[in-house]
Amino acid sequence: MPENTRRDFIKQAALGTAAFLALPTARALGANDRVRVGMIGAGARGRDLLKQVLALPSAQLVAVADIYSRSRDAAKQMIPGVQLFDDHRRLLDMKDLDGVIVASPLHIHIRHFLDTLAAGKDLYSEKTMTWSIPEAEQCREAAAKSRQVIQIGLQHESSGELADAKKWIASGMVGKVTQVESWMSRNSRHGEGQWVRPVPSDCTPQNVNWAAFLNGRPDTGFDGYKFINWRLFWEFSGGNITENMVHQVAWIMSALDLPVPAAASMSGGVFSEKDGRQVPDTIAVTLEFPEKDMIVTWQSTFSNSRYGLGEHILGSDGTIEHVAGATEMVTGKSQEQIEYYPEKINRPEGAAAKGETPGQNHMGNWIECIRTRRTPNAPVEIGYRSAIAAHMSNIAYRQKRRVTWEEAKAAKPEY
Ligand SMILES: NC(=O)c1ccc[n+]([C@@H]2O[C@H](COP(=O)([O-])OP(=O)(O)OC[C@H]3O[C@@H](n4cnc5c(N)ncnc54)[C@H](O)[C@@H]3O)[C@@H](O)[C@H]2O)c1
Secondary structure, rough: OOOOHHHHHHHHHHOOOHOOOOOOOOOOOOOOEEEEEEEOOHHHHHHHHHHHHHHHOOEEEEEEEEEEEEHHHHHHHHHHEEOOOOOHHHHHHOOOOOOEEEEOOHHHHHHHHHHHHHHHOOOEOOOOOOOOOHHHHHHHHHHHOOEEEEEEEEHHOHHHHHHHHHHHOOOOOOOEEEEEEEEEEOOOOOOOOOOOOOOOOOOOOOOOOHHHOOOOOOOOOOOOOHHHHHHHOOOOOOOHHHHHHHHHHHHHHHOOOOOOOOOEEEEEEEEOOOOOOOOOOOOEEEEEHHHHHHEEEEEEEEOOOOOOEEEEEEEEOEEEEEEEOOOOOOOOOOOOOEEEEEEEOOOOOOEEEEOOOOOOOOHHHHHHHHHOOOOOOOOOOHHHHHHHHHHHHHHHEEEEOEEHHHHHHHOOOOO
16 A cells, blocks of 8 residues: 555544544546635745646636735736635635645634634645644644644645655665755845835735734734734744755655654854844754754855855765755755765775656645545644754754753743
8 A cells, every 4th residue: 555545544543433523625636627726825835826726737726815905916816716815714614625725824824724624625725834832732732633634835845856865775775864954045125124025005904904813813903014024033934944954854754764853952143233133144053863862953144145045954874965056945046955975984885876866746636635535745744843943943042041842832832
């Protein structure tokens, strides 16, 4: 039995038939039916994902829910026939919707995640899976009880480079890996903080449902800057850890089959542009995996982009070098490449190798899994583990000490 099918079978057997019969059911898809998709949160990333769906002949984007009129208008321009909602619950009421893409800000992922599953829809949820550790636990539990197909927006889980790395590691060419070093660097013009977006003149209480954005956060009055630049504030974001480290840590965890870290440390600060942001721009993280005899480090800066981003998997018998030139993983502007180099001391006859596995379309993989009911490339488990690593790091930074998994789990999430 293929691994995905076997996992689904075991999951279903463990849950029992009765539990499944009580769950809402998805629409039965005929062989020629296009998968009908809706989106919650059509901002910058949402609109990228809209384009990805539009490019897939097997899917149809039929509805968008957003609490900001500007985002709804932009979606309508891209897809003239799309149905628009200003409340995600109305979109989830649609009976003929198969799957929902969630691309809302991080602090609202949990609500959209849980509501989508409760409505019996399949889910594509942007990373990081959740804003906090308790929320990650809640989402994982809800996913285990559901029979929906869930893909997390960790698109590098569908990359050919990950398949190459897994293949090399499994073959023994890399040997014992004790350390992985990874980094991500960007730069911006003097005086222009990374990520800062201008606030459009139509970003007003009339055009934005501020209470829905806050989703229970304390209300200190409408703040267009925070609404547009939510990434800069702990209340809504986990900073570059949940924006970028999560992609790379998920990739490393999948390549080496790593569990949740036993401990995390993180130092850094707001050093590049002191523009009122709370989340650090300069970061050094160490994640510990004692049961694997391994540490994983990740560094980032917003004041220098020379070394782009990458991962070095350092093994006793060989090195895997995965780099993306002088740019970053998310936009994928530069050539991404993966190479293997033998450690001559332990593999004297070993030869260097270049990655050659083609990548898969991450969105296409989700759509296909909606049809086949298989497990997608970035299931909840990797969403969960990478979210935990991210939140442990931020907790260590904010508490200014090394934190263990047990301590992080017991910590109360802080704004
Ligand atoms: N996978 C990737 O490579 C990648 C890249 C960029 C962003 N992202 C992720 O995508 C998500 C969105 O980021 P973004 O840059 O598009 O943010 P954004 O602020 O541009 O867009 C968010 C949208 O959500 C809407 N929204 C806010 N609250 C809502 C609610 N309660 N109900 C419905 N809509 C609501 C906003 O009006 C806005 O249109 C984040 O989780 C981010 O980390 C992923």
